[in-house]
Amino acid sequence: LxxxxxxxxxxxxxxxxxxxxxxxxxxxELGLQNSKELKVSNSKVTQAIASLQESKDNxxxxxxxxxxxxxxxxxxxxxxLQNSGxxxxxxxxxxTPDVSQAMFGMATVxxxxxxxxxxxxxxxSAKFLEKAAELDAVRNKEEVIQNTVEAYYNLYxxxxxxxxxxxxxxxxxxxxxxxxxxxxxxxIPRNDLLKAQLQESNLELALLTAENNEKITNFNFxxxxxxxxxxxxxxxxxxxxxxxxxxxLAEWENLALSKRADFQALAQRQDAAxxxxxxxxxxxxxxxxxxxxxxxxxxxxxxxxxxxxxxxxGLSYNLASLYKAGAxxxxxxxxxxxxxxxxxxxxxxxxxxxxxxxxxYNQSLKKIQVYMKAVEQANxxxxxxxxxxxxxxxxxxxxLDADVARLQAGIDYEYAKADAVVAYNKLHESAxxxxxx
Numbered sequence: 001l002x003x004x005x006x007x008x009x010x011x012x013x014x015x016x017x018x019x020x021x022x023x024x025x026x027x028x029e030l031g032l033q034n035s036k037e038l039k040v041s042n043s044k045v046t047q048a049i050a051s052l053q054e055s056k057d058n059x060x061x062x063x064x065x066x067x068x069x070x071x072x073x074x075x076x077x078x079x080x081l082q083n084s085g086x087x088x089x090x091x092x093x094x095x096t097p098d099v100s101q102a103m104f105g106m107a108t109v110x111x112x113x114x115x116x117x118x119x120x121x122x123x124x125s126a127k128f129l130e131k132a133a134e135l136d137a138v139r140n141k142e143e144v145i146q147n148t149v150e151a152y153y154n155l156y157x158x159x160x161x162x163x164x165x166x167x168x169x170x171x172x173x174x175x176x177x178x179x180x181x182x183x184x185x186x187x188i189p190r191n192d193l194l195k196a197q198l199q200e201s202n203l204e205l206a207l208l209t210a211e212n213n214e215k216i217t218n219f220n221f222x223x224x225x226x227x228x229x230x231x232x233x234x235x236x237x238x239x240x241x242x243x244x245x246x247x248x249l250a251e252w253e254n255l256a257l258s259k260r261a262d263f264q265a266l267a268q269r270q271d272a273a274x275x276x277x278x279x280x281x282x283x284x285x286x287x288x289x290x291x292x293x294x295x296x297x298x299x300x301x302x303x304x305x306x307x308x309x310x311x312x313x314g315l316s317y318n319l320a321s322l323y324k325a326g327a328x329x330x331x332x333x334x335x336x337x338x339x340x341x342x343x344x345x346x347x348x349x350x351x352x353x354x355x356x357x358x359x360x361y362n363q364s365l366k367k368i369q370v371y372m373k374a375v376e377q378a379n380x381x382x383x384x385x386x387x388x389x390x391x392x393x394x395x396x397x398x399x400l401d402a403d404v405a406r407l408q409a410g411i412d413y414e415y416a417k418a419d420a421v422v423a424y425n426k427l428h429e430s431a432x433x434x435x436x437x
Contacts, residue, residue: 018228018230019231019233021234025147027148027152028148028149028227029149030225030227031148031225031281033140033143033226034225038137038140039308041136041141044136045134045137047133048126048132048133051129052123052127052129052130054297055122056120056125056136057278058119059112059123061109062110064106064110065105065107065108067103067104067105067106068104069102069103069320070101070103071100071101072099099299100300101300102297102298102299103298103299104295104296104297105295105296106295107293107294108293110289110290111291112288112289113280113289113290113313114286114287114291115285115287115288116282116284116287116291117279117281117282121276121278121282122275122279124272124275125271125275126272127154128160128268128269128272129269131265131268132268132269135265135268136261139262139265142261142432148224148225149160149425151217151220152221153418153422154221155235155242156235156237156418157414158218160411160414161210161414162207162210162211163212164319164414165207165210167205167208168170168407170199172196172200172203175200176197177195180193187322187395188364195397195400196400199400199403203280204224215296225416229277243368244424249358252354252427253351255355255431255433256351256431257351259431260432261432263350264429266339266342267365269339270336270340272333277329277333277336280325280332281325283321283328284321286317287316287317288314288401289313290312290314291310291311292309292310292311293310293311294308294309294355350430357423357426357431358432361423363423364419364424365420367419368417368420369412374413375410377409378406379409380409381405382399382402382403382405385398385402
């Protein structure tokens with residue numbers, strides 16, 4: 001029993017310790033492969049392609065084939081008319097044919113020639129909608145990439161917090177150990193030892209919170225990437241030290257309005273709506289088509305028809321469309337106008353997003369400089385305070401406060417570096433371009 005327990009514990013430990021080194025590029029690839037949203041987008045593209053093919057199929061002829069077989073009984077037929085060829089008063093009655101079955105078949109072919117432009121405009125509209133669906137998929141891909149980048153650096157920040165708090169906790173434990181010895185020798189009052197122990201307890205609580213946040217973030221990131229939920233990810237932090245320069249705000253706005261896939265998709269839907277107006281107006285025109293047919297009939301002992309071919313042209317016009325089609329035309333025009341306003345609204349939204357993303361990135365660069373100085377200042381402040389404390393010129397409270405400030409400055413600096421990378425990618429995502437373009 002003990003051996004089984006040891007095996008189980010060993011297996012659990014092995015599973016819990018499973019680790020994977022993951023670069024940002026690898027994370028993005030996994031995110032794209034396992035995105036449910038992208039799979040939905042691809043299905044919509046497939047649906048749009050099928051709709052386009054359906055519109056094209058309307059140009060093809062309709063072919064109807066029908067046949068029927070009937071079994072009939074022998075009818076009672078009493079002909080009152082007499083044969084007059086013999087000249088006798090009571091001539092022979094006409095003979096009734098023996099009909100027990102009947103068969104006939106029919107085939108018709110109809111080819112539309114003109115239908116008010118509904119077929120041609122329908123095809124054009126379907127092409128625009130197919131392109132819009134493809135652009136929607138491109139935009140969703142960009143959003144998935146940005147979500148992956150944010151999740152990647154959220155995990156980095158969680159891991160950085162654990163690392164920094166752990167280091168500070170180890171220092172705090174050593175301080176408590178030193179203070180315990182000093183208090184036992186009467187060098188410091190017990191109150192100072194209690195303050196150091198209280199800080200150690202607070203750091204232990206902070207570490208528990210940081211570790212819990214790391215586990216949750218790691219678990220959610222594993223789910224996003226399609227990895228085993230017990231995989232502990234080790235991230236690559238080499239890209240955190242780059243500070244790339246960016247274009248001017250006006251350049252980013254122009255780039256976004258020319259590159260954003262959702263903006264282009266909406267333009268395609270506007271074109272499709274314009275074709276929809278023309279389709280609705282097609283009801284005002286007559287329809288012209290060619291037709292051909294074949295009929296075969298076989299009634300044994302009575303009638304046989306073969307090679308009954310017909311070819312012709314047909315013209316039809318629904319007079320009711322003169323007063324019924326107007327409502328559909330108004331609906332189509334309203335849809336077109338709605339999309340035009342949506343286009344203007346999206347344009348304003350894109351400019352607003354670009355402005356925010358641009359300012360956020362510049363702010364993140366400034367924060368890095370500020371927090372870099374804050375780390376230097378916090379370390380120097382702790383060093384000076386420690387020297388003063390060692391020379392009885394500073395209180396324990398001063399020393400502990402300086403230590404906490406040093407920890408907070410380190411965490412803020414790591415967060416600022418991660419936020420800058422996320423902001424840089426967000427600026428590109430808002431403009432609809434990939435990093436490096």
